[in-house]
Amino acid sequence: MDIDKGTGEGQAGVSPAGAGGGDRSTAPSGQAAAASPIEFRLDAASGVPTYLQLVHQVEHALRLGYLKPGDQLPKVRDVVASLAINPNTVLKAYRDLEVKGLAAGRPGQGTFVQATLSQVALPELTALRRSLSGWLAAADGAGLDEDGMVALFTSALRDFYEHRSGARTRGGAAGGETEGVA
Amino acid sequence: MNMNVIEASGLGKRYGGTWALSECTLAIPAGHVAALVGPNGAGKTTLLNLAVGLAEPTAGGVTVLGGLPPGSPAALDGIAFVAQDMPVYKNLSAADMLHLTRNLNRHFDQPYARARLAELGIPLNRKAGKLSGGQQAQLALTVALARRPRLLVLDEPVAMLDPVARHDFMATVLTAAADDGVSVVLSSHVLAELERVADYLILLSRGRVQVAGEVDDLLASHRLLTGPAAEADRYSERPVVHVRRGEAQAHLLVRAAADDPVPPGWEAHPVGLEELTLAYLREPGAAALPGPGRDRTLPFETGQPSEVTR
Numbered sequence: 001m002d003i004d005k006g007t008g009e010g011q012a013g014v015s016p017a018g019a020g021g022g023d024r025s026t027a028p029s030g031q032a033a034a035a036s037p038i039e040f041r042l043d044a045a046s047g048v049p050t051y052l053q054l055v056h057q058v059e060h061a062l063r064l065g066y067l068k069p070g071d072q073l074p075k076v077r078d079v080v081a082s083l084a085i086n087p088n089t090v091l092k093a094y095r096d097l098e099v100k101g102l103a104a105g106r107p108g109q110g111t112f113v114q115a116t117l118s119q120v121a122l123p124e125l126t127a128l129r130r131s132l133s134g135w136l137a138a139a140d141g142a143g144l145d146e147d148g149m150v151a152l153f154t155s156a157l158r159d160f161y162e163h164r165s166g167a168r169t170r171g172g173a174a175g176g177e178t179e180g181v182a
Numbered sequence: 183m184n185m186n187v188i189e190a191s192g193l194g195k196r197y198g199g200t201w202a203l204s205e206c207t208l209a210i211p212a213g214h215v216a217a218l219v220g221p222n223g224a225g226k227t228t229l230l231n232l233a234v235g236l237a238e239p240t241a242g243g244v245t246v247l248g249g250l251p252p253g254s255p256a257a258l259d260g261i262a263f264v265a266q267d268m269p270v271y272k273n274l275s276a277a278d279m280l281h282l283t284r285n286l287n288r289h290f291d292q293p294y295a296r297a298r299l300a301e302l303g304i305p306l307n308r309k310a311g312k313l314s315g316g317q318q319a320q321l322a323l324t325v326a327l328a329r330r331p332r333l334l335v336l337d338e339p340v341a342m343l344d345p346v347a348r349h350d351f352m353a354t355v356l357t358a359a360a361d362d363g364v365s366v367v368l369s370s371h372v373l374a375e376l377e378r379v380a381d382y383l384i385l386l387s388r389g390r391v392q393v394a395g396e397v398d399d400l401l402a403s404h405r406l407l408t409g410p411a412a413e414a415d416r417y418s419e420r421p422v423v424h425v426r427r428g429e430a431q432a433h434l435l436v437r438a439a440a441d442d443p444v445p446p447g448w449e450a451h452p453v454g455l456e457e458l459t460l461a462y463l464r465e466p467g468a469a470a471l472p473g474p475g476r477d478r479t480l481p482f483e484t485g486q487p488s489e490v491t492r
Contacts, residue, residue: 042378047454049401050378080360084353085378086215087360 035110036074038066042083050085054093062102062117065125073103073111185212185248187333187365188233192242194389195228202228204389206242210367210382212332214396215359217380218369219459224386226369227266230337233367234263247332259288262331266338268319272311276304276321283325295328298354316347323351327358334358336368340375348372352379377455385462393462393470397455400470404458407434409448416445423468424461435461437470 038061040054048056061067076090094111097103104114120128139149186209193206203225210216218226231237232244235253250257270279276299284290299306302324304317313321319339326334334355340348356379358364370376376383383400385393393400404423414425414432421437435453444450453461462468 044374044378077357077360081353081357083378084349084356086356086381088214088381089378 036072037061038074040074040079040083042085051089051093051096054079054090055096058093058097058102058113059117062113062115065118065120065122067113067116069113069116071113072109073097073113075110186210186245187212187216187248188244188246188367189249190229190232190242190244193229193232193239193244194241195225195232195237196240201240201389203232203386204241206386206389206391208384208391208394210365210384212248212365213363214382215356215366215368215380216382216384217376218367218384218386219371219373219376219463220369220386220392221463225389226386227337229386230263230335230367230369234261234335236263260332261335262326262329262333263335264322264326264337264339266341268315268322268339268342270310270313270318270322270325273309275307275309276313277306279310279321279325280306280328283328287329289330291328291330294330295324298324298327302350314347316343316350319343319347319351320354323354327354327364330362331364333365333367336366338369338371340370340372348375373456373459376459380455383455383459385459387463387466391471392466392468393459395470400458401453401455403437403439403470404453405436405438405440405442406451406453406457407436407438407444407448408432408451409434409445413445413447423470424465 038057040057042050042053046053058067058073067073073094076087076094079085079090080087094103094105097111098105098114102113102115102117103111105111118125136149139152144152188208188210190206190208194204195202202223206225206229218229220226228237232239233246233252235251235257244252246252246257247260250260271282274282280290280292280295280299284292296306299321302317302320304313304321310318310321319342323336323339336355339355340351343351352375355366355368359366368380377397381397383393383395383397384391409432411427411430411432414427414434422434423437424435426433435458438450440452462470
């Protein structure tokens with residue numbers, strides 16, 4: 001197994017995604033040497049292969065602005081030590097992210113974010129989240145349960161994009177990935 | 183590094199009139215965390231004991247670390263073995279254990295061992311017998327890893343540990359694999375954890391190898407098909423591993439690639455390692471082994487009683 005041994009610590013001060021970072025739900029859980037702004041977790045019951053869970057979590061963090069280009073992904077060794085998973089699984093996830101052009105390995109240092117998936121800056125995201133929370137409260141007040149909210153949102157989302165693509169009618173290419181909700 | 187850490191050919195071991203292991207042929211490549219799985223009495227411990235040189239084969243042969251005879255000085259230097267009962271000398275302190283092991287072995291990384299025990303919060307002066315079960319296991323593991331082996335062999339390492347101790351123990355093992363490239367072969371009953379830990383699987387059943395291969399390859403070459411029970415028998419020509427059949431619906435675990443066509447009226451799902459392992463354990467007649475011409479399929483006609491779905 002060819003794993004970068006813990007160099008990189010020196011240059012690790014990679015600043016976490018700006019804007020206060022107070023609401024960062026994936027903050028490092030008190031572990032030392034948290035060079036990366038994110039920390040992985042595993043859901044054993046999800047049935048999703050472990051490496052894919054890691055890939056999804058990085059993509060999710062990119063979308064929500066927790067990770068920016070230049071940020072370091074957790075070191076393979078640290079992920080292995082905290083989750084007790086096979087090192088090859090982490091390497092496979094990072095390779096997958098590299099193939100997608102989202103991350104790149106730097107010899108002797110680790111793997112770093114290369115591109116971003118978030119179209120919106122963190123302050124706007126916070127504002128959007130706040131208005132969504134308002135909507136959720138209203139839906140809850142109207143007596144809708146969680147499944148009902150998801151169903152309503154999903155259906156509205158689908159209508160929105162169908163309507164938009166209908167309005168444009170010219171060759172797609174516009175939004176690129178429209179898989180918004182993760 | 184294309185060496186095999188354990189290679190067996192026609193390997194067999196008889197205790198009295200009973201063959202604990204027979205016709206065992208396998209090759210476990212280096213650079214993996216390999217899980218050895220099988221029901222009680224399948225021969226797991228026997229195989230590991232033969233590989234580390236604690237037992238002599240009755241038939242066939244086994245080599246380790248790219249052709250070394252088990253028990254030879256070079257093999258002993260390169261392999262660390264932690265037996266089933268987490269062997270520590272109960273009346274020795276952790277420091278004494280390190281001292282003893284250091285003097286009994288040609289290589290021993292004392293700074294690593296001390297640093298590791300400090301990290302784990304294991305007091306050096308406490309007698310091993312007074313440590314918790316998890317700490318005793320970690321002490322045995324630390325002593326084994328401080329020998330800087332190329333192959334770490336663990337027999338049922340986590341069977342007696344609570345979930346937290348189990349997690350911490352496996353984290354230590356896997357970190358060693360990540361840091362130093364140690365190959366690991368471990369036997370286990372804890373199927374649910376294998377998926378995260380192991381990237382190579384060997385399934386032993388009744389003293390024989392039933393399944394062997396890289397986990398990713400095994401998962402990619404099996405599918406779960408769900409469809410009408412009445413049509414299940416049509417698949418007799420397909421390599422069906424295991425059938426669960428209700429009155430109307432049947433689940434077939436088959437050997438098939440992701441892009442194989444799914445018959446109309448049937449749904450295909452990917453399988454997990456636990457599901458795959460259980461299916462094979464329930465069908466000792468089925469096998470999935472590497473190499474051409476060694477795929478045996480389980481024909482429906484033999485009337486293997488199928489388990490009825492709940």
